Amino acid sequence: MNEFDDVIAKLAVLEPTKEDQPQAADAAFATLQQRLEQPAAQPQPIPWFRRFTLMTAKQKWTQAAVGGVLGLMIAFFGLTSSGQALASDFLGLFRVQKFAPISISPEALANLENMDFEGMVPGELVWDEEATEPQQVASLDEAIALAPNAFVFAPDLGEPTDVAVGSAGSGTLTVDLAAARAILNIAGVDGNLLPDDLDGSDISVATEPGIFMHWDEGNTTVVQMPSPSVSYPGNFDPQPIGQALLQFLGMSEEEAVRLSNSIDWTSTLILPIPSEFASFQEVTIQGNPGIVITDNEGGESSLIFESGGNLIMMQGNWSADELIDLANG
Amino acid sequence: MTITIQDQLSNGSAEDASDGQLLNQMHQGDSVSFEALFHRHYQRLYGLVFRLVGNRAEAEDIVQEVFIRLHQKPPSDGRDEHNVSAWLYRVATNTAYNAIRSRNRLWQRNQHLVPDKRDGSAGPEKAAEQEEEAQLVRLALAELSPMHGQLLLLRQLGLSYAELAETCDVNPNSVGKTLSRAAEAFREAYLRLSAQTDAEEHNP
Secondary structure (H helix, E strand, C coil), rough: CCCHHHHHHHHHHCCCHHHCCCCCCHHHHHHHHHHCCCHHHCCCEEEHHHHHHHHHHHHCCHHHCCCHHHHHHHHHHCCCCCCCCCCCCCCCCEEECCCEEEECCCHHHHHHHHHHHHCCCEEEEEEECCCCCCEEECCCCCHHHHCCCCEEECCCCCCCCCEECCCEEEEEEECCCCHHHHHHHHHHCCCCHHHHHHCCCCCEECCCCEEEEEEHHHHHEEEEEEEEEEEECCCCCHHHHHHHHHHHHHCHHHHHHHHHCEEEEEEEEEEEEEECCCCEEEEECCCCCEEEECCCCCCCCEEEEEEECCCEEEEEECHHHHHHHHCCC | CCHHHHHHHHCCCHHCCCCCHHHHHHCCCCHHHHHHHHHHHHHHEEEEEEEHCCCHHCCCHHHHHHHHHHHHHCCCCCCCCCCCCHHHHHHHHHHHHHHHHHHHHHHHHHHHHCCHHHHHHCCHHHHHHHHHHHHHHHHHHHCCCCCHHHHHHHHHHHCCHHHHHHHHHCCHHHHHHHHHHHHHHHHHHHHHHHHHHHHHHHHC
């Protein structure tokens, strides 16, 4: 018996026994139909723009917004939150200071969504502290007491209707290179763009508590929190990974090489904007860089900017100019 | 006269419809095509997932979850003949891998709480040994990429190289090479984990 046959023979120990046989297909299908009839099993399709808000509201802040090569890796690698002191063996650090919006095609958006939907995880994710759903509090003062580093901004809309505080979180992804390459390959990108030494690398993400505010006027939501920090091994070269991820988002190889070489991957947040649904423009808010995103159907805009080490996202039924005016006070 | 998938199911000739045809019918809201896909892939998907998770209820649940996802959002990439089986097996493998990796972490954290099956209370010695071996094989599989694990298990399930190429969406010319790599990765992981287990037995 050769080594390959030996491996196949070893796997035979996993075969289901007589007791392990599944229920008959007809009965299984009946069970499935019952599950499909439950309302929770059939979520309504959510427009992209609303989904952006929803992800934010559910504290999937990093997945929704944090880019840069490492921020994008968070989206790519499925990390959604994190928040503790950096371990001493991590030498590199990413924090958001500026933004780079990138138009993506419907196909690239579908790649991002399918990755999550199909359970593709390019490594092993271990939560040290998993962020919880934001908890409603009685007032902004209470929120600030619970999340003292989060609050830097409130638009001139009076007292918010709802205030909530999201918890801190932290987690580490140990990269499985084969799985990461497979994800790229499925998207039609050469998985070998990812360097061999990425395998087994630990990438840690930490977030501090954030504050969520909502006003009925303009259905306005503001989310703010200290910039999530992403730490990674010192020998980690973000450039080729950035190139791979930009290609994953639909860029040509030439464009991805050019952009990945010009971006400061330690501080730039990449914002993938589906061009089919929204347009964007770079703006300055209170002297800080930001991006305003406008729904192509009109009626909704979203703004993200950095201020004093914090990320602020604001969204509502406002035009881009109205939103900018609100943010600038 | 147009013959629908429903007609084909009722007269037993749905076997002739390809996965892609059934998927196209599903996109047009034909629930019978969904049922046909379920019946076509249920047993084999269960066989694959059971080998990974080793638990009937969990395997059944994962297979159901896969078909719920298929129902909610059938794959579509604009081609007439989408490779549905590749999608189904990929989603099933990924979901099962997520489950076993999560369980392995839990097991590693809490292994001091798990009763030692070798103390004789778990039944006949042979059954305990077999379960121990199965656990070791699953731990080794969990260290592979999902695609490598899927290829090995489907090969063990008896799929030909051509079927593997179709089901795993890999180039038919590279199936043999990829299988060899997967087997080598499994062998390395198995031998290392086996040595670790032996060392722990001798130095508890």
